[in-house]
Amino acid sequence: MIAPSxxxxxxxxxxxxxxxxxxxxxxxFALRRGEIVGLIGPNGAGxxxxxxxxxxxxxxxxxxxxxxxxxxxxxxxxxxxxxxxTKTFQNxxxxxEMTVIENVTTAALLRHDLAHARRLAAAMLEKxxxxxxxxxxxxxxxxxxxxxxxxxxxxxxxxxxxLLDEVMAALTHSEMDEVMGVIRTLRDEGxxxxxxxxxxxxxxxxxxxxxxxxxxxxxxxxxxxxxxxDPVVVEAYLGSGAVHAGASHARS
Amino acid sequence: xxxxxTPAFVLFVLFVVAASLLPLGFDPRGHVLRVAAMALLFxxxxxxxxxxxxxxxxxxxxxxxFFGIGAYSSTLLYLRLGVSPWIGLLAGAAxxxxxxxxxxxxxxxxxxxxxxxxxxAFAQVLQVIANSWPGLTGGPLGLSIPFAGSxxxxxxxxxxxxxxxxILALLVVSCxxxxxLATGAIGYRLRAVRENEQAAEAAGxxxxxxxxxxxxxxxxxxxxxxxxxxxxxxxxxxxxxxxLPGISVRMAMIVIVGGLGTLxxxxxxxxxxxxxxxxxxxxxxxxAAGLSQFAFATILMAAILIQPRGMMALWPKRWSAGAKxxxxxxxx
Amino acid sequence: xxxxxxxxxxLGGVYAVIALGLSLVYGVVGIVNFAHxxxxxxxxxxxxxxxxxxxxxxxxxxxxxxxxxxVLGYLVQRALINRVLxxxxxxxxxxxxxxxxxxxxGALLLFGSDFRSVSVPYQLQGYQIGxxxxxxxxxxxxxxxxxxxxxxxxxxxxxxxxxxxRAVAQDPMAATLAGVDIRRTxxxxxxLGVALTAFGGGIILPxxxxxxxxxxxxxxxxxxxxxxGGLGSVRGALVGxxxxxxxxxxSALLFSIQLxxxxxxxxxxxxxxxxxxxxxxxx
Numbered sequence: 001m002i003a004p005s006x007x008x009x010x011x012x013x014x015x016x017x018x019x020x021x022x023x024x025x026x027x028x029f030a031l032r033r034g035e036i037v038g039l040i041g042p043n044g045a046g047x048x049x050x051x052x053x054x055x056x057x058x059x060x061x062x063x064x065x066x067x068x069x070x071x072x073x074x075x076x077x078x079x080x081x082x083x084x085x086t087k088t089f090q091n092x093x094x095x096x097e098m099t100v101i102e103n104v105t106t107a108a109l110l111r112h113d114l115a116h117a118r119r120l121a122a123a124m125l126e127k128x129x130x131x132x133x134x135x136x137x138x139x140x141x142x143x144x145x146x147x148x149x150x151x152x153x154x155x156x157x158x159x160x161x162x163l164l165d166e167v168m169a170a171l172t173h174s175e176m177d178e179v180m181g182v183i184r185t186l187r188d189e190g191x192x193x194x195x196x197x198x199x200x201x202x203x204x205x206x207x208x209x210x211x212x213x214x215x216x217x218x219x220x221x222x223x224x225x226x227x228x229x230d231p232v233v234v235e236a237y238l239g240s241g242a243v244h245a246g247a248s249h250a251r252s
Numbered sequence: 253x254x255x256x257x258t259p260a261f262v263l264f265v266l267f268v269v270a271a272s273l274l275p276l277g278f279d280p281r282g283h284v285l286r287v288a289a290m291a292l293l294f295x296x297x298x299x300x301x302x303x304x305x306x307x308x309x310x311x312x313x314x315x316x317x318f319f320g321i322g323a324y325s326s327t328l329l330y331l332r333l334g335v336s337p338w339i340g341l342l343a344g345a346a347x348x349x350x351x352x353x354x355x356x357x358x359x360x361x362x363x364x365x366x367x368x369x370x371x372x373a374f375a376q377v378l379q380v381i382a383n384s385w386p387g388l389t390g391g392p393l394g395l396s397i398p399f400a401g402s403x404x405x406x407x408x409x410x411x412x413x414x415x416x417x418x419i420l421a422l423l424v425v426s427c428x429x430x431x432x433l434a435t436g437a438i439g440y441r442l443r444a445v446r447e448n449e450q451a452a453e454a455a456g457x458x459x460x461x462x463x464x465x466x467x468x469x470x471x472x473x474x475x476x477x478x479x480x481x482x483x484x485x486x487x488x489x490x491x492x493x494x495x496l497p498g499i500s501v502r503m504a505m506i507v508i509v510g511g512l513g514t515l516x517x518x519x520x521x522x523x524x525x526x527x528x529x530x531x532x533x534x535x536x537x538x539x540a541a542g543l544s545q546f547a548f549a550t551i552l553m554a555a556i557l558i559q560p561r562g563m564m565a566l567w568p569k570r571w572s573a574g575a576k577x578x579x580x581x582x583x584x
Numbered sequence: 585x586x587x588x589x590x591x592x593x594x595l596g597g598v599y600a601v602i603a604l605g606l607s608l609v610y611g612v613v614g615i616v617n618f619a620h621x622x623x624x625x626x627x628x629x630x631x632x633x634x635x636x637x638x639x640x641x642x643x644x645x646x647x648x649x650x651x652x653x654x655v656l657g658y659l660v661q662r663a664l665i666n667r668v669l670x671x672x673x674x675x676x677x678x679x680x681x682x683x684x685x686x687x688x689x690g691a692l693l694l695f696g697s698d699f700r701s702v703s704v705p706y707q708l709q710g711y712q713i714g715x716x717x718x719x720x721x722x723x724x725x726x727x728x729x730x731x732x733x734x735x736x737x738x739x740x741x742x743x744x745x746x747x748x749x750r751a752v753a754q755d756p757m758a759a760t761l762a763g764v765d766i767r768r769t770x771x772x773x774x775x776l777g778v779a780l781t782a783f784g785g786g787i788i789l790p791x792x793x794x795x796x797x798x799x800x801x802x803x804x805x806x807x808x809x810x811x812x813g814g815l816g817s818v819r820g821a822l823v824g825x826x827x828x829x830x831x832x833x834x835s836a837l838l839f840s841i842q843l844x845x846x847x848x849x850x851x852x853x854x855x856x857x858x859x860x861x862x863x864x865x866x867x
Contacts, residue, residue, distance in 0.1 A: 055454060056453075057450060057453070057454065076453065076458075076460075077450075077453035077454050078452075078453050078454075078455075078456050078457055078458045078459065079458075081453075081454060081455065081456035082456060086454055086455070086456070087454060089450075089451060089454070093448050093450060093451040093454075094448070094451060095443065095444050095447040095448055095451065095452075096447055096448075097443070097447055098440075098443060098444070098447065102440065102443075105440060106440040106441065106443075106444045106452070106455055106457065107455040107456060109437050109440060109441065109456070109457075110455070110456030110457075111456075113437065114436060114437045114440075117437070153455060154454075154455075156455075157455060157456045311673065311674050311677055313618075313677070313681065355853075357857075358853045358854060358856065358857030359853070359856075359857065360857075361857065362856065362857065363673075364673035364677075365615065365616035365673055365676070365677060366616070366856060368616070368618075368673075368677050369616055369618075369807060369856070370852075370853055370856055370857075372618070372803070373803070373804050373807065373849055373852055373853065374849070374853075376800065376803060376804055377804065377845050377846060377848075377849040380801075380842075380845045381842045381845060381846065384840075384842050384845075385842050496681070496684075496685075496800075497681075497684075497685045501678075501681055501685070504678070505678075508674070508678070512674075540693050541692055541693070541697065542688075542689035542690075542692030542693045542796075543689070543693055545685060545689040546685075546686055546689035546690055546692075546693060548685070549682045549683070549684075549685035549686035549689065550682075550686055552678065552682040552685075553664065553679055553682040553683060553686065556668065556671075556675050556678055556679045556682065557664065557667050557668070557679070
């Protein structure tokens with residue numbers, strides 16, 4: 001490819017301050033269409049805050065976010081979702097008293113009328129093999145199932161960019177492989193991903209590129225192998241006592 | 253595709269048919285019919301409250317404000333300008349809708365206690381204004397609607413049964429509106445907002461707009477009930493029509509006792525509470541002013557202390573009309 | 585205009601002590617007490633009866649109100665409110681609303697619906713300073729209110745209970761770990777809160793008549809003062825109370841009474857909407 005694909009999502013020096021604390025400090029990055037980019041860093045590095053500020057759940061103290069050339073920072077989450085970006089919640093924030101299919105239908109209502117939305121929701125559940133659970137109350141589900149419903153719900157909004165916040169945290173290895181397969185398929189169908197994960201195996205296998213944050217700052221970016229060999233990154237992980245030593249594995 | 257025939261629907265139809273036959277069995281000027289009419293009127297009002305309090309789960313303590321707007325609008329238009337209360341009903345509903353829309357702006361982010369407080373203040377302020385503006389509202393003396401015999405176009409009838417049937421029609425409309433909201437796309441959105449507002453936003457639900465719609469529809473319907481109330485009772489004053497315990501809390505209690513968020517809840521609750529209240533009034537009010545209300549308040553508190561999770565905890569989920577039943581039949 | 589300002593300040597001092605009570609309950613126990621106005625009414629009645637049967641000036645009678653209502657408030661918290669602290673908001677709302685209705689009608693049953701007022705020697709007197717007339721009842725009420733506010737500030741800062749109350753208001757968890765009996769503290773805070781408001785009721789008896797539903801007229805006022813001044817702080821309540829007093833006084837000058845109330849309501853709802861975080865208790 002001679003000319004680069006247009007940037008789908010751009011974060012320009014975004015910052016989030018809580019009182020005196022800089023949770024996100026002048027972070028800039030861009031996503032190209034069809035990329036799967038990983039956002040990694042030790043716990044508390046600011047990853048979820050970055051996600052929240054991208055989708056409008058957290059107000060920016062500085063900088064801006066641009067989606068397909070349009071500045072979306074400052075918009076309410078539902079308008080950003082309408083423009084094609086949404087996220088999954090770390091604790092699968094679903095609607096507890098509604099059934100699985102109702103949860104997904106609600107999200108599908110963003111772009112479809114009720115009849116269509118119901119059909120889309122059913123199709124989404126099939127994709128994730130959740131059909132047997134369609135009528136179950138979300139509150140009754142196990143964590144891994146909730147994570148899948150959460151993904152289905154996010155997908156039902158018809159996004160162009162999907163932010164995944166540790167969806168694989170509660171999954172077994174084979175479940176993880178399935179989800180990774182789904183992500184790759186979706187990417188082939190045109191979706192772009194920004195993924196936060198602690199499972200290094202998944203990150204290394206799935207991502208084209210990594211962004212490494214620590215203390216709210218972007219400390220490194222590059223391909224997985226580049227990042228794994230970056231001493232700054234290793235320092236950040238080992239220095240902060242993070243558990244996953246995937247970086248050293250990738251090196252050897 | 254929304255199936256029309258569910259068990260709940262059949263039950264509802266049976267109820268309406270049975271209710272409409274009631275006046276034929278009783279002396280149309282009698283007390284029983286009057287109580288029944290009142291019960292159905294409050295059921296309709298409660299159903300309107302149910303949209304905000306049940307579907308959206310935002311406890312409003314100020315719906316009396318909309319009720320009063322309806323009553324005053326139609327009555328003032330009729331007394332001062334000779335406008336038919338039927339038109340006045342529409343005017344009152346429109347005015348209430350506007351008030352609700354305006355009120356929505358500052359209250360959109362409020363929840364729980366704060367929302368209740370804001371709505372309470374709304375009704376109180378209207379009460380004070382009505383009391384202190386004799387030129388417009390007749391002040392504390394209230395407004396009287398002169399008896400005009402049988403003039404259907406002026407919303408005036410000779411027999412109680414005529415009012416009864418109108419009220420029944422109002423109840424059907426109220427329930428229909430509730431049902432449409434509960435089972436439509438907006439029903440999903442309202443429930444989502446009720447259960448997890450942040451997730452709803454992220455899922456693309458315009459939470460502010462959804463709350464606004466619920467609020468406006470509820471207000472308009474409540475105002476319509478206020479107009480009918482005024483025509484039926486021929487007299488009201490600021491303290492009774494904007495009353496916190498008499499109107500706002502009453503409609504909320506009816507829904508909560510009957511089943512918050514359900515279609516049948518307001519009907520069951522009203523048919524239970526209103527006759528009970530009448531009976532206790534008859535017995536206790538003659539003894540002392542305020543005894544009946546005191547007794548009611550005490551029972552209310554006792555009920556909450558015994559079961560803080562509320563009657564909702566006792567109400568089987570199976571009875572929830574709305575999206576749930578419909579979904580079971582149309583998945584795929 | 586300055587007269588109105590002064591009047592507003594004098595009234596505001598009293599509103600401050602009333603608001604302080606509400607602020608304390610909200611800030612510590614974490615619920616909106618819809619029945620708070622009824623405790624004001626109760627305080628007024630106690631003072632009135634003290635005046636009628638014991639010949640006590642309302643300012644002294646207010647102290648009696650304080651004591652009596654404190655005890656009642658303590659019991660109410662322990663018997664009723666403590667039970668719904670973990671329940672859904674609807675339960676809490678309707679419990680205090682039920683309490684409100686019960687208290688108003690209870691008063692109706694016990695005292696009848698007649699308006700009652702006191703007559704004290706200084707009722708129509710006042711002090712002329714420059715061009716301003718300082719009404720005696722307003723002035724004495726103001727002084728009493730400020731005095732009590734000062735005593736309370738000291739109490740909260742110095743006494744063990746006072747510190748416990750502040751600790752619980754900030755962080756109930758931490759307070760428990762530090763050995764504070766939460767339930768007892770809630771009861772004390774609630775008792776104190778309603779007692780303060782009752783005191784406020786007693787001292788305004790020289791210029792306000794009491795009836796079972798008088799509390800309702802102060803609801804919007806009280807809550808506006810609290811949201812304006814922020815929660816739980818004596819200073820905040822003072823600022824809020826004074827602000828409301830001045831606003832009320834000035835708007836009476838400029839507007840008709842209907843608009844005055846509307847004005848207050850608009851302020852209330854605007855402040856409420858702009859500071860939802862300031863009101864949501866971080867539990």
